[in-house]
Amino acid sequence: MNKNFFNPELNAYDTYTEVWIPEKVCVKDETDLLVVNHYWRDSEGELWGDFENPMENVYRSFDAYRERKGYMSPKELRNLRESLGFSVRKFADALGISPSTLTQIENNHRVQAKYQDILFKNVKNNPSSFLEELKFEKENLSNEVSKNSSYNVNFYYKDSDNQLSNNVFTEFNELGDAA
Numbered sequence: 001m002n003k004n005f006f007n008p009e010l011n012a013y014d015t016y017t018e019v020w021i022p023e024k025v026c027v028k029d030e031t032d033l034l035v036v037n038h039y040w041r042d043s044e045g046e047l048w049g050d051f052e053n054p055m056e057n058v059y060r061s062f063d064a065y066r067e068r069k070g071y072m073s074p075k076e077l078r079n080l081r082e083s084l085g086f087s088v089r090k091f092a093d094a095l096g097i098s099p100s101t102l103t104q105i106e107n108n109h110r111v112q113a114k115y116q117d118i119l120f121k122n123v124k125n126n127p128s129s130f131l132e133e134l135k136f137e138k139e140n141l142s143n144e145v146s147k148n149s150s151y152n153v154n155f156y157y158k159d160s161d162n163q164l165s166n167n168v169f170t171e172f173n174e175l176g177d178a179a
Helices: 056-069 074-083 088-095 099-106 114-125 127-147
Strands: 002-007 012-027 030-041 150-158 164-172
Touching: 012 056, 030 056, 074 099, 074 114, 088 099, 088 114, 114 127
Parallel strands: none
Antiparallel strands: 002 012, 012 030, 150 164
C-alpha cells in the first residue's frame, strides 16, 4: 500500500510504501523476541516508523514479551479492573502499586513486573476472595480508627551523616482532623 505523508523530520511530503519486517527485539530480560514491525519506506528506500502512531512497534514488542512470559495483556487487565467496578486509583491502591504505574500498564506504555502480574492473576483467579479481603481490611481499619481518637506517627529522616534516624512524635487528633 502506498500513502502520501508529511514527514516532519524532512519537512516535506513524500509517497511512502508500507513495509512489514520480522525483526529480533529485546525487551527487559528477553533478547530474542521475534516481532513483525511496521514501517513506511520513502522514495529513497529509507524506512520510517509510522508517522501517526510512532510507538506502534514498541507496543508490538511489549505484546510479544507479555505473550512469552504468559503475562496478562493490558486489555485483560483493564477488563478485570472494570469488571470489579474499580477506578484506576482504587484498584492500584488495593494492590499496593501506584495509579500511574497501573495506567501505564493498561495503556501498554509499560510492561508489568513479574510480581505485579502475579498480583493481577491472583485477583483474576480469585476475585471474590480479593473483594472479601478488601472488605475485611476496611472493616478492621474502621474499627481501629473508631476505638482510638489519637494515634502515634513515626517520622524518619536522614541526619547530617545521611543516616536514617527515627524521631517519634505523638500527634493527638480528633477524628476528621488533619494530622
